[in-house]
Amino acid sequence: MKVGSEHTLPPTACVARAFRQYALLAVVFSLVFTADGVVRASDYPNRPITIICPWAAGGGTDRVSRRMAFELERKLQVPVNVINATGGKGVTGHNRGLKSRPDGYTLTMMTFELNTMHWMRLTDLTYKDALPLVSVNEDYAALLVAADSPWQSVSDVAAAIKAAQEPLTASGTAAGGAWHLALAGWLDSADLPAEKVVWIPSAGSSPSLQQLVSGGVDMVCCSLPEARSLLEAGTVRALGVMSPERAVGFEQVLTFGDQGDSWTLGGWRGLGLPLGTPPEVVAKLRDTLEAIVSAPASQPDSFAAFMQQQKFDSTWRDAEEFEQFMADGDAKLGKILQSEALAAVSEDRFNPMLYPSLLFGIGLISAGWCFVSRAAPTEIPAATADASAGDVAIQSTRPWNAILCIASIALFALVAEQVGFVIVSIALLAALQILLGTRPPLAILVAVILGPAVYLLFAKALRVGLPMGWFGW
């Protein structure tokens, strides 16, 4: 503890003195920012709304979410931001959105996977944990092959699967994703041997379509809009779509029903709220959203016009129908996912721990090699250039500084959500500066200016959802 002995005033006293000097300034700054936050008690909505998108930026769900944010912003007159909470096959985003504070300020763009992930025991979350608002789109699965494939119809594929000696390969999404289930469900319902088709998991429809074109897989199951440009270029061919009626914009593609097969399955997207949201907020959002999705496509700049341009299906359902739709889908998927044809989904082809254990082995070997080569005299010159500078400084090492830095970050992560970003960041900046040796008045001045400035930059200009806390900032 050399730190304390060199300096007469303990840090706490410095802070107290500085607070007296700069309290006024801090109060003025706080007031300016409160003007933004204190009015929150009045009508909904009066602060930014967030839409949680469980899938990555640039994908279909993201595009729909961002357009929806744009429409909502126009109607509600508050900023509406999209956060891509990706990963865990959609579990992360759905959980984040549907378990958030039920105040109507966090909407979730729910997708088809909400109905599958609980059957796959990835989460306890089901459609019953969501207050449905409105569904905005239904895209059905389609079976696609490369332009040079001999298969011309769904029955050709069925015959090929029956006759296959070596298993055929198919791709389109991750294992257990919508399009995988669609294909597996079809195989099951048409009594085709499921083991004759190997599903090659992929990160999404784009890489699988690329694999299809390069000859890496025999067929791809994904939605028609995802394959649109390849279809129009004639590089791939759609054999059938698993929808009750032909898809809007792709009328030339036959349905499975047209080809004597009754199988249908599609993905969908719709907005939902966490349970417990005040009824008047739910009602307001339902009205607004219905107005948005029911505006006709003929009206330029409408949501439907956007969906049509992107070749997304723009079927929509109101809250009640949406809930029923999810319930039906959930039951149907439960049947597929528990069927034998899909046993392969819950059972991995390769031991998941094989690769990590292999890496662990290599890691141990290389660590051993490091140890040995360290003993050898030829090594190290490069490393020492940096390390020697460190060695000199070690005489004046102050480990407390590092521990305090770490502690301050941990503290931030723990309290920011309750207290709010601006207050916590000012406290963090001021405390760290003083501890590192800045004069307290200067430190507090810098903190009081920089904290709110960072908030303005990120939350206002870049629209990042920073922690709200007590005052809304």
Add this chain to the structure above:
Amino acid sequence: MEILTDAFYLVIEPTTLLVIVAAAMYGLMVGAIPGLTATMAIALMVPLTFYLNEVAAIAAIVTAVTCSIFAGDIPSALIRIPGTPASAAYANDAYALTGQGKHRLALKLALYASVAGGLLGTVLLVIAARPLAAIATQFTSFEYFWLYVLGLCCAIAVSDRGQARSLFALTLGLLFSTVGLAPDFSVPRLTFGLNELINGISFIPAMIGLFGISEVLRVAVTLPQRRPHSGAPSAQASAQGSVQASTPEATVGAASFVFGRKWALIKSSSIGGVIGMLPGAGADIAAWISYAVSKRSSKHPERYGQGTTEGIADATGANNAALGSAWIPALVFGIPGDSVTAIALGVLMMKNITPGPQIFDFAENAQQATLVVCLYFTFVLANLVLIPLGLLAIRTGGLLVRIPRAILLPAVVLFCIVGSFSIAASYVDVWIMLAFGCLGFALERWGIPLAPIVLGLILGGPLEHRFLQSITVANSPLAFVDSLISVVLAAGCVIVVVLPWWSARSALR
């Protein structure tokens, strides 16, 4: 010809030019803030493109990406936090130059090399889109597997601290990448019962922690209280250096240095261009591979990792060249090469333009062809606009090194927190950043390089995924070297690993 002039007039319209300048400034700002990626910059711009015509919309996207990838070098040189993952390969070099008081030189070098690389990448896009696209279609999972392995081998080969340590760091990164629920498996791995980790470890908070927080900790423990200037060696040096580097010679020096390396830059830009066009590989791997190639062919390989000017120039050139060619698969097949072009494709489709082979049929569809030419012009303009604005950004950023460390470090801490938080507004990412900060601090003390960990994190998922895909399809192990491209890439891996050994042995003799 008519198309050329049409496109030219469309691009030099005042609104378009204004949009380009605004997008450039926006791109520079977002790129310079650690944690905000080029993808995020574009995603945030999407609602704005609803109001713009198609030329302006494309111009905005292209310019913002070009500028943000360069701007990623600014924080990586000044405070050793790579602004974007593409800068991680040479973050230590740029920061070492700053430590020697040459941050202006490092950044100007990066700027001119970026512009040169960007322009060369555009040339590649213009003249070679069709043939390159033909190569890209031949990439099956085997070829991708080898490409990722090659990227990893390069990270081992460029090591300046012994290959064993690089290998260790790389394995660590790969191991971290297996945490969470992968697309290939139905059960999450290595989460140790923590539900938060089902998402895996995202590499941006990890990168910010490894480079940023660990450096903060390193400086903090050596920082004497009350005398902010005498502690950190780099602060001292840069205080003298900033005076000396602001003389006009530095500008001329950087520009002529880049011009003097024109052949090396053409080489690295071609590497960047070819890798950038492969969906999913992109600018990050391009920077690594050309850094390795650059070290291999350099007369001073010992400077790599210690502040090499050559390596910085080549690698920044490559990552900017990759941006142009990322559009090749997007335009030719409608398959986006990266998340940025994925968003751009959405915008194009909204403006009633369908990418695909027919987009190059200049006789068939004049309107689309004009737009493609506009895209080329925009790339050139974006790179030209980057020079003055980039210099301005360097000048502004240069002020950072004059701020006393005791004030700068807390601010860096705050930016690290906000940067990792803002990706998904998640506290888990803040904890990940903190954990990796402590890890990075410890590893550096033991002389383990940090950059390979980042590469391992980025490539680990795709590598395993492509490997599993390959062995699912393969009938025999020979399938891995069944095509010409596979053989070439596999041979590249062997050469990259064996050659340094072999030349070291023959040098001893």
